[in-house]
Amino acid sequence: MKVLVDLCVVPLGVGVSVSSYIAACEKVLTEAGLKIALHSYGTNIEGEWDEVFAAIKRCHEVVHGMGAPRITTTIKLGTRTDRNQSMEDKIRSVREKL
16 A cells, blocks of 8 residues: 655654754665655655555664664654555645645
């Protein structure tokens, strides 16, 4: 099943700058072959359910491996069965109405 996910991974106990941890997670998502779009407070991900969630698990493993003792993650997701829809389709639909 195809899924669109908005992912926000926040390592805790590592200080105020977390960009190196986020960069490591972005590499995991890219290496997984997923379609991603980084934004200021997270990353949008498009892909098959099992592949997306395996990559999210891998992000946690990598960030913990970098020394983060704790991680809090927020995930918003959507699935559709009536038609295929990409991240770009959703954005285009709103922009057409502006």
